[in-house]
Amino acid sequence: MNDPTFHIRLPVFDVRLSISRFSGRGLCSWVALLAVVFNVSGPAQAAAEANGSSDQSEIRDGRLFDTGIELTEPAESAPEALERMVDFVGEWDFDFEVHRPGQEVLRSKGKSKVTFMNRGHGLMERTRNGDFDGEGHPMATIEFIAVNAQGVWTVSEGNSWTEAISLSSGGFEGEKLVVYDAMRPGGGPTLLMLRRTYARSAKADGGGPVASFTVDTEMSADVGKTWSLLVRRTYQRREPSEGFFPVREDVGLPDPERASEAAQFDFLLGEFEATHWLKQPQQELRWKSTGTAVHALDGHAILEFDWHNNDPSLPDAATTILRIYNRSMRQWESLFMPNRGNTPLRFGGVQEGDRIVLHPFGAQTGRNALSQWIFFDAKEDSYRWKGLRSADRSAPAQPYWTIDFVRKSVTP
Numbered sequence: 001m002n003d004p005t006f007h008i009r010l011p012v013f014d015v016r017l018s019i020s021r022f023s024g025r026g027l028c029s030w031v032a033l034l035a036v037v038f039n040v041s042g043p044a045q046a047a048a049e050a051n052g053s054s055d056q057s058e059i060r061d062g063r064l065f066d067t068g069i070e071l072t073e074p075a076e077s078a079p080e081a082l083e084r085m086v087d088f089v090g091e092w093d094f095d096f097e098v099h100r101p102g103q104e105v106l107r108s109k110g111k112s113k114v115t116f117m118n119r120g121h122g123l124m125e126r127t128r129n130g131d132f133d134g135e136g137h138p139m140a141t142i143e144f145i146a147v148n149a150q151g152v153w154t155v156s157e158g159n160s161w162t163e164a165i166s167l168s169s170g171g172f173e174g175e176k177l178v179v180y181d182a183m184r185p186g187g188g189p190t191l192l193m194l195r196r197t198y199a200r201s202a203k204a205d206g207g208g209p210v211a212s213f214t215v216d217t218e219m220s221a222d223v224g225k226t227w228s229l230l231v232r233r234t235y236q237r238r239e240p241s242e243g244f245f246p247v248r249e250d251v252g253l254p255d256p257e258r259a260s261e262a263a264q265f266d267f268l269l270g271e272f273e274a275t276h277w278l279k280q281p282q283q284e285l286r287w288k289s290t291g292t293a294v295h296a297l298d299g300h301a302i303l304e305f306d307w308h309n310n311d312p313s314l315p316d317a318a319t320t321i322l323r324i325y326n327r328s329m330r331q332w333e334s335l336f337m338p339n340r341g342n343t344p345l346r347f348g349g350v351q352e353g354d355r356i357v358l359h360p361f362g363a364q365t366g367r368n369a370l371s372q373w374i375f376f377d378a379k380e381d382s383y384r385w386k387g388l389r390s391a392d393r394s395a396p397a398q399p400y401w402t403i404d405f406v407r408k409s410v411t412p
Helices: 018-023 034-039 080-088
Strands: 090-098 106-117 122-129 139-147 153-159 164-173 176-183 192-203 210-220 228-237 270-279 284-296 301-308 317-326 331-338 345-352 355-360 370-376 382-390 398-409
Touching: 080 122, 080 139, 080 192, 080 210, 139 317, 139 331, 153 176, 153 331, 164 317, 164 331, 164 345, 284 398, 331 355, 345 370
Parallel strands: none
Antiparallel strands: 090 106, 090 228, 106 122, 122 139, 139 153, 153 164, 164 176, 176 192, 192 210, 210 228, 270 284, 270 398, 284 301, 301 317, 317 331, 331 345, 345 355, 355 370, 370 382, 382 398
């Protein structure tokens, strides 16, 4: 049976949220709106305007430890190409349009704040929309925008509504940043390609910073021969204001409706001293770093930030990790973004007894190899982590990297 409203003839799902909360999770979080595009009816409701809070009754996001968010220009050692997206830094209002075949465009409003991240080596966008689907559902996102030494741009996103993480890649086409992703909804044969385009719209009067942006998300069901618009976000720069996108001074609060499994990583919360051991072919390295973790995405996710100044080749080393429990896929999804290489990794896994075992998604298919990252021995004031790998998955994997975390203090 096929849904007659689906022009691309996707299988019927018995509830409206099926794509966004089933196939969309773990495949491509920024196509959460596929369900809205094809199935939602009714007028949009106005989103809350106050301080980008998206009508949340309390602030849940914890303190941001990354000093990069206060910078006004990239770090000296950041990739030169990052300058091409510096115009995006700032505070924004955006109009949010969902384009649905044969139906009226669904319109709402949101807020966005774009800062530098990873001590100035990339960009982070945080958005909130109080009613993205016209049914009163809020949606928050965190996006990491980065470019590596090979000139490959990536846009990685965590989404509170889909509880999923996506990763798109591409580059500049003329003056526009264009990144691509693909998915097979519901695990079926239909291949959907997705394209997101960042386009500057106008300069401010007097030659100041860019005053507006347009970000389009398009879909192709014929391997890129034709494209149809799914979502358009039209940004208008706003004057910086105190308290826009506020965060707490402590580790934050969880969303009260999160899955019970989402508490499994709460032992990460706080500020820790991390002692590393790394085995390389010709040497073993040891160093210390500061590791932190707070609630993020309006309490739906955990945002980690780790930094140190021990690497002479990169004295401002930093890593940002976003973790969210995807209840439909019944697994953790993680996004790892280091400023050494500026290349993200999407991975995940599940709790196994008293350990949480994570692994690359799809990376080991067809390979006689094994990679795992394991959290274990979690206590009130400490926990441990180890990375394992083996060239032969029939043999026990051996540790190549270990980290011992000891709580430094109770974050105020």
